[in-house]
Amino acid sequence: MKRHSELLQVLRQAVARHFRGTGHERRDIVTAIPWLTLIRIPTPTEAGRGLLQPSMCLLVQGAKQTLVGPELVQYGPGDYLLAAVTMPVSGQVTAATLARPYLGVRVDFEAREIAAFILEMQIAPPPPAQLPATYVEAAGAGLLDVVARLLALLDKPRDIPVLSRLLKQELFYHLLMAPGGAALHIAVRGSGKEQSIGEAIQWIRQHFDQPLRIETLAREVRMSASVLHRRFKAMTVMSPLQYQKQVRLLEARKLLMAGGVEAATVAFKVGYESPSQFSREYRRMFGASPKQDAEQLRQSHFAP
Known part of the structure; x- marks a missing residue:
């Protein structure tokens, strides 16, 4: 000690x-x-x-x-x-x-x-x-x-x-x-199933702006949909859809902080079909509307 x-x-x-x-x-x-x-x-x-x-x-x-x-x-x-x-x-x-x-x-x-x-x-x-x-x-x-x-x-x-x-x-x-x-x-060295979950994570991060269908993802990583869902949650503590949602919203936040783009445009860019749903989920995750959060982030980032 x-x-x-x-x-x-x-x-x-x-x-x-x-x-x-x-x-x-x-x-x-x-x-x-x-x-x-x-x-x-x-x-x-x-x-x-x-x-x-x-x-x-x-x-x-x-x-x-x-x-x-x-x-x-x-x-x-x-x-x-x-x-x-x-x-x-x-x-x-x-x-x-x-x-x-x-x-x-x-x-x-x-x-x-x-x-x-x-x-x-x-x-x-x-x-x-x-x-x-x-x-x-x-x-x-x-x-x-x-x-x-x-x-x-x-x-x-x-x-x-x-x-x-x-x-x-x-x-x-x-x-x-x-x-x-x-x-x-x-x-990092698990069975083929754990390695397939790593592939699934990578696939979601590369295609976060596209609709996610578990059956399609399961085929991509050579697993059944039920096994994919169970193993993914065991490794990441969230479902594939929850993981995708968080990646989408984090990417949206980066785009909004850069400025010069409307929230609705960002919503479509990261894969949302409904700007109102995007705003609701954004507020739920970050505690403020997209516009308010982006302004607060820029102010805190450039504050002396």
Whole structure:
């Protein structure tokens, strides 16, 4: 326990040091290791929605809550949120001050990287289980130590090309060996059915603006409609139609924030046939009409 606390303190100091001399509006730093991002948020935030790409987000100071499907998960220092597949989520920083801001470390990865590592190292598959591919886990000391060495590596640019790859593989090992690692293993290296769900997710993201018929999608990924629905919900905590709806609305929000386009035009662009239905579902998801939400987002984005 002492080692765990010491490592968290090392991580807090390392992340804070990289933000030293930057204004409070600077919220993230993409480091010299392109898949390693440092995060600092000085105040609690409103709930924000987005597509979480495959990644591990380690919280080292502050607190956060994330809504994945119907489940609200709260977590704090030493916990990480892992997404093995691209997932629509809603997240909110709940504890942060100027003196003790929210601090985090995000490691991005691709599922095929972990699948290749599992094959190369011949890591045994976990017992069969149906687990969601996005979850919160308490980090062990071994995982914290790897992240601390990754941050220390930023001070040795010459070593980054070689050692960062080795440290990333070591991180994969700790993620796979953690209690929740079965979900990661199954998501990236599971049976043909799990791989078909990954294909279904990719298909929906590429065709989100088109009508979704479960029977058609099932044929695309070589599954029965009933098995597709059951397996999809087990992995993503939502049905294919719910997943498509969230992807559509998140894409609509990006288009509206860019400006210069009417809500009705955006509705048709992301696949809605009825602008009024689009507005109702948009308000239900984001708490404001498309026009109001876009104006609020632009004001907050460009505020000094």
